[in-house]
Amino acid sequence: MKHLLNKIFTFFNSIQSQIAFYPTVLAALGFSFAFFMMYLEERGISKYLLETVPVLVVDNGNTALTLLSSFITGLISMMVFSFSMVMVLLNQASSNYSPRLLPGLISDKNHQIILGIYLFTILYCIFILFSIQPTGDKYQIPGFSVLLGILFTVICICAFIYFIHNISQKIQINNILENIFRLSEKRLKYILESEDREAVEFPDTSDWHEYHTEQTGYFQNIALQNILDICEKKNIQLHILPVKGIFVLRGIPVFKSKEELDKNTIDAILSEFNFSRGELIEDNYALAFKQITEIIVKAMSPGINDPGTALNGIDYLTELFALRMQKRDQSVIISEDKSLIKLSTINFETLLFNVLASIRTYSKHDIILVQKLAVMFMYLKRQKASFSCYYDVIDQEAATLLSDAKNIISNKRDCEVIKGLAEKLGLNPETFEKE
16 A cells, blocks of 8 residues: 555656646646536526526626637637746746756746646636527526636636746746755755764675666655565665665666565565656755756856856855755664664765866856855854764865866966965965965
């Protein structure tokens, strides 16, 4: 049962990020609601309301036909315009910032729901239109259903106004960075809250049995509770090898076990691994570092040349790194005082190097960005860290950055600034003197 629930959750998690998910659901609801209203009309709801509250019923067939026809035409035009605006947003984000932003923008529920409201109303109006008999008895006219069509159209107009406002906000780089940061911050805080604050020892796994998967894709998530139940039931320990977000190739080992496992147990464990062809920050906080880094690199490229965006991106990276320093490099899941599962996570040194290596390539010639990165290092050295070795990693990256900047910057005043930054960071300023 748990395995089935995991599969259902994985399927739902994969399709809800698609741009057509909520529009499809709401379109189906509009189709169903139209037939439900036809059923109520046959039961005489419009006749009853016409006798009791006539103001709520449209009792003229030609008027009803004209209204619904106009609604359908106008809403289709509105929907086409809205889809066009979404495509413009995606194209601009891909060209100016990073293609990796597209999954997050596409999965925006507000845009999906608004498009779904359009489809709901269009389908509802179309099928109510079929039920109108303009030359028949006035009680055969679905007057109350037409009134609902008017109300739904008004809701669509309000949704369109909100859509224009929302998309004008979403396209701004500050809001894109803020959204990336908030999602990653939420994920990191969740991990920190669920992490055991005490250091947990785990046996050496170098000589354990390795098992691989025949699937390929990005390692998106894993059903830890289900695997923990298997470990407790079989009395085994596991080491999950791939780092979340990495692309797993067929035949590559994905977990190790101290004991040799039977085929049924192997299949049961592998079925709890979730692979996908895309990545979401909600599942992998490290993706936020990659996305913000790509935005900074794109902003500093000659074609864009937007150092202001790069400075904003460094501010968000600073906050995320400060939060990441509170997390240990090793994650161990324990049960009944016994460590059962070891998870491989990207360590702080690798994460910091991957981010700074890309930024250094495009920013080492810009003394303003070098200063900003130096301020980031100073701030991080004052933060609480899970391990003291994190501070050594920060010093190493700071020295590398200032060394690269010294080698490429020739202006004497800028070189003096680099020496001053080295002194503030606790590094030997003489090392960064221009030869």
